[in-house]
Amino acid sequence: MKMKKLTALLLTAALALGTLTASGQEETPQTDEGDYYEIVMAVPTLGAEPSGLADVEAALNAEVGPELGVKVTMYPISLADLYSQQTLLVSSGDKLDLISVFFSGVGPYLSMGALMELDDLYAAYGADIKAAEGIAVAGGYYNGKLYAIPSEEKLARSYGFFARADILQELNMSYDANAVYSYDDLEALFAAYKEKYGDGYYCIAGNTATSDFYTYLHEVDVLGGGTSDGVLMDGGLGGNTTVESMYQSEAYGDYAQRMYDWAQKGYIPADAATNTDTNTLQIQSGYYLGCFSSTETDMISNMSRDCGYEMVPINTIAPWCQTSMYQTTMWGISATCENPEKTFQFLNYMYADNTIDNLLTYGLEGVSYEVVEKGEKDGQMVIRYADGVDAANTPYNMAMHVYGDKTTIAVFEPMTLDYYTMCEQLNNSIPDNRKSVTLGYVFDSTPVSSQASAVSAVVQQYCGLIAAGAQNPDVVLPEFRDALKAAGEDEIIAENQKQLDAWLAQQ
């Protein structure tokens, strides 16, 4: 017994020592490049630190050092920890200048005061950003002020249903890439597919626990927030600026009914509401016809690659744009940054005509990639892995494309230079009536944060099961709507309307 206690104690001691030493290993960035200002920049990774990071950092500094008088330190952070680690760095007083805002929008960072206002800097030093991003800069606004710079290659998004090309051919059905199809068109396809393939084969693959198909079938302007905080039901395209609840609307009720109907007919599998596999993985299994997705031209090759089948888009929404489309990848400057001018100049430089966005995304030419074909503009090219390098051992290849002007960034084989033409066409052909009137407005949910949290829990509970048609909407929809009201949905919508009206008045 004595022996056991001793062992236990020793183990505890070892553990304590382990924790102490582990926390002491924090790396401190070095500063000694003369008068250069040191910029610490967050670099989102998929987990492991790329082995070629130091080389890329050296190459980057060789270029920006003499040009801007800055020295950049790249600070790799795993994507999953991006938010928590960056806010922690700022709050603990560690140096971090450039914050990578990934998927979350600036809201969560601002509720903690982690970002700096950029309006003046943008006006003074933002020429290249303005040229590269255009209307996409709208994504970085909050409360009427600019807090982040988006990095967006596509200024509009179209949505639709991707179906397997081989099955469409077999069913002898074809779809015009420029037309827009309705529920009924999709239903006709589903019915034909189901009749031919029968039990065990399904039409819609979907990770429905968290997804909501409604926004793939209707233009919904989420006002820079989520579907749960109140939306413009016409996508802000028809001039109506009344903030409404998407879930209380009649159209949503029809959609719920339709999904239930589809589930009853076996178009959606009965376990869809709890399936956690990605939809591309489900399609790989061969038992699915396709899935909902955004359908810009480059998505066709992406989807075909991920699904293992050639996929054909059936558009349900023509290209259009709203603020939230530009919030995916953005850069902000931390509120504790000591030299915002220099930092912003560097940020702007990423968007200028040069190759540092390629360097930051793909690493060094000849080391991690080689050029197959060059395009018109600087940076535009088709590349492949360098000799002896592949996806597994590449010294540097960022899966997350977050740097600079992404319309002049290289693409990997088998994509071709057509990609750049596609982007240009898409970006230059958005008619004004396909742009939401609220571009640049982002709802600030801080005044109603407890309601917003409660409502988002309710949405989490019901929207997946409605998308999967898992339960009769006659029963669950009223339940869902009551729960939303009880959680304080109306207060959120009123607050959203108030902010939107104020914003509109300023425009």
Place this chain on the structure above:
Amino acid sequence: MAAKANTHPNGMVLNRRKIRWRRIIPMYLMALPGIIYLICNNYIPMFGIIIAFKKLNVVQGFFGSDWCGFDNFKFLFRSDTAFTIIRNTVMYNVVFIVLGTCISIGAAILLNEVRSKFASRIYQSLILLPYLMSWVVVSYLVYAIMANDTGLINAMLRAAGKETINWYQTKKYWPFILTFCHIWKGTGYSMIIYLSSIVGLSQDYFEAARIDGATKWQQIKKITIPLLKPTIITMFILSVGRIFASDFGLFYQVPKNSGALYEVTQTIDVYVYNALMQRSDYGMSSAASVFQSIVGFILVITANKIVSKYSAENALF
């Protein structure tokens, strides 16, 4: 002890104290790393509790941020879910404590009676095995049994020509499924604790009982269980402290976060996760855990008070 010491002459008391200290100091020295660890790991972070009452601003820092009273707690009580999640958390834990204790003790006693060393080791490992599994793995095992098309049970129902059941959409089965999963996974671990206490019981009692002609059942009822009482009570008080917290893996992974089941599967931890997943609000999440800790603390104190009333020597403090 002190009272006892006072009855002795003064010199005697001093002497005794000295001896006791000399023996105890090395023990404390040995415990020192553990104590430091406990302080660093469990006590220093306690100042973080203030985040629950602040509107956190990273530039102003933890201490400089503005106070916001109980604002961060509000989201927990916004809707009628508050009642559901508290009820689920507490009720499941009550069932788990009662049933879990009974089954673990039962298993420990049975295992203790297995005479073959080899067989007993095998059984012990088998019962412990699920404890070593991650909840994610368990959730897929459950899914393999209950999936709609491909699940074991539905395949059997179909073969028997009966109506299949959509398990992940039907509330009424889940209290049983979750309880089963918890017991199946957790029994091995607590069984080992009870088993080690049983093994440590003096064989003299049992020998004497056998000589007096006591049956196995009588031995268990009259000797094993009463002697296990201190262990049971300690384990009970410890688990009462966790009564307001729930095993996130069990309640989130196993029902696959199916919205249709929330009424019977959503506990405080799952609710907090669902409500704050998109917002990542530190203030609100710490508010939730402060609330859990305070209720847990009150429950431990109360449980201990009650225990000390009935059998003072078994109370924790």
